[in-house]
Amino acid sequence: MERQIKAVALISGGLDSMLAVRVMQEQGIHVEGINFFTGFCVEGHTHAIRKRDQKKPKRNNALWVAEMLGIKLHIIDIVDEYKDVLLHPKHGYGANMNPCLDCKIFMVKKALEWMEKNGFDFIITGEVVGQRPMSQRSDTMPVVANQSGAMDRLVRPLCGRNLPATLPEREGWIRREGLYDFSGRSRKPQMALARQYGFTDWASPAGGCCFLTDEAYSHKLVDLWQSRSSRDYDLDDILLLKVGRHVRPAPHFKLIVGREEGENNFLEGYRKEFIHLRCESHLGPLVLIDGDPNVEEMRLAAAIAARYSQGRMADSVEVSVHYRDGREERLTVAPLDPTQMPPEWML
Amino acid sequence: MSETLDARRLLCPLPVIRTQDKVVTLSPGARLTVIATDPGVLNDIPAWCRINGHRVLATRQEGREIEIDIEVGGDES
Ligand code: SF4
Numbered sequence: 001m002e003r004q005i006k007a008v009a010l011i012s013g014g015l016d017s018m019l020a021v022r023v024m025q026e027q028g029i030h031v032e033g034i035n036f037f038t039g040f041c042v043e044g045h046t047h048a049i050r051k052r053d054q055k056k057p058k059r060n061n062a063l064w065v066a067e068m069l070g071i072k073l074h075i076i077d078i079v080d081e082y083k084d085v086l087l088h089p090k091h092g093y094g095a096n097m098n099p100c101l102d103c104k105i106f107m108v109k110k111a112l113e114w115m116e117k118n119g120f121d122f123i124i125t126g127e128v129v130g131q132r133p134m135s136q137r138s139d140t141m142p143v144v145a146n147q148s149g150a151m152d153r154l155v156r157p158l159c160g161r162n163l164p165a166t167l168p169e170r171e172g173w174i175r176r177e178g179l180y181d182f183s184g185r186s187r188k189p190q191m192a193l194a195r196q197y198g199f200t201d202w203a204s205p206a207g208g209c210c211f212l213t214d215e216a217y218s219h220k221l222v223d224l225w226q227s228r229s230s231r232d233y234d235l236d237d238i239l240l241l242k243v244g245r246h247v248r249p250a251p252h253f254k255l256i257v258g259r260e261e262g263e264n265n266f267l268e269g270y271r272k273e274f275i276h277l278r279c280e281s282h283l284g285p286l287v288l289i290d291g292d293p294n295v296e297e298m299r300l301a302a303a304i305a306a307r308y309s310q311g312r313m314a315d316s317v318e319v320s321v322h323y324r325d326g327r328e329e330r331l332t333v334a335p336l337d338p339t340q341m342p343p344e345w346m347l
Numbered sequence: 348m349s350e351t352l353d354a355r356r357l358l359c360p361l362p363v364i365r366t367q368d369k370v371v372t373l374s375p376g377a378r379l380t381v382i383a384t385d386p387g388v389l390n391d392i393p394a395w396c397r398i399n400g401h402r403v404l405a406t407r408q409e410g411r412e413i414e415i416d417i418e419v420g421g422d423e424s
């Protein structure tokens with residue numbers, strides 16, 4: 001009996017990887033998916049946190065795609081290892097803090113390790129030549145194959161006919177004619193192929209698969225590093241950047257203001273690790289303080305918290321300050337007038 | 348024998364990742380109860396089980412806590 005050829009596919013949850021897998025399944029390849037969790041993924045978090053999003057069905061798109069395709073999915077936590085990719089990208093950043101090329105190289109390298117450990121034969125991705133400005137250009141696609149070490153075991157079924165033949169083609173495991181020759185930014189060929197396969201629903205994240213392509217998020221991340229004079233982070237740091245309004249009145253402290261009930265609930269989970277403020281005389285958000293303001297600055301922080309409470313038009317608002325050592329203090333402040341909040345405070 | 352996994356306060360997909368990492372250490376037929384607080388698990392853990400050949404035996408929700416009982420399938424790879 002002929003040996004079953006097996007491929008591992010990078011699954012982002014978007015349409016391209018979904019199509020790439022299906023193209024390989026058509027050729028009789030056994031495919032399993034791998035999905036990496038960097039902590040910056042757009043999936044899940046904010047939906048889980050924000051109350052107003054909780055009505056929408058929450059699904060993990062990578063799992064959903066795997067189920068549609070009938071393949072197994074292995075989700076891998078790379079939060080710690082990913083730090084080095086983000087902090088020291090050899091190939092630099094894209095438009096924001098997204099190190100897409102290094103990220104792709106890293107993910108394909110991890111997929112290669114998984115492939116070897118599990119006795120699989122090659123790797124597939126949904127990449128398309130010319131689709132993304134950084135990682136999917138005709139000159140950078142060989143870089144991903146070479147620097148990841150995957151070399152000619154990396155197959156891109158959606159544009160494989162535009163690329164040199166890979167090992168699986170030469171070995172006769174897959175047919176080159178069964179691959180596609182998509183290129184450029186147009187999504188039309190993918191849509192047409194999706195229709196052909198009967199796919200009617202897929203996720204289409206704008207910009208990219210992670211928060212690092214988001215300008216506002218990247219700005220907050222750089223601000224975090226500047227304020228600490230160190231380009232480091234842990235998972236809680238990067239999750240908190242996704243939540244609330246971030247206001248920095250001074251380099252050594254910022255406020256994280258819950259915008260609605262879901263965010264307030266989420267921030268409650270951090271109240272032991274941060275100084276936090278609550279409005280006592282009016283309904284208001286929970287506010288975490290990242291940093292250590294002095295007495296004067298604490299009054300300013302309380303005035304900002306009051307500005308986001310239902311007492312924003314009142315003459316004075318009572319705010320309680322809860323310190324990390326359990327001490328509590330009450331401040332009566334006038335809510336800060338929005339004109340006194342320079343735009344550069346808003347991250 | 349039944350084991351318990353505490354995935355409270357973790358946001359998806361972390362509860363799924365922790366479940367997956369625990370399940371590989373268990374034998375077919377073993378049972379695992381996952382306790383979580385992210386409502387996303389109500390979709391994600393059953394989906395992960397269906398894909399990977401495990402069975403969800405029961406789901407309970409009390410306040411913010413969700414408990415999911417899983418029976419490990421025979422074909423974990
Ligand atoms: S968008 Fe994010 S996850 Fe996707 S390749 Fe770029 S850095 Fe990596």
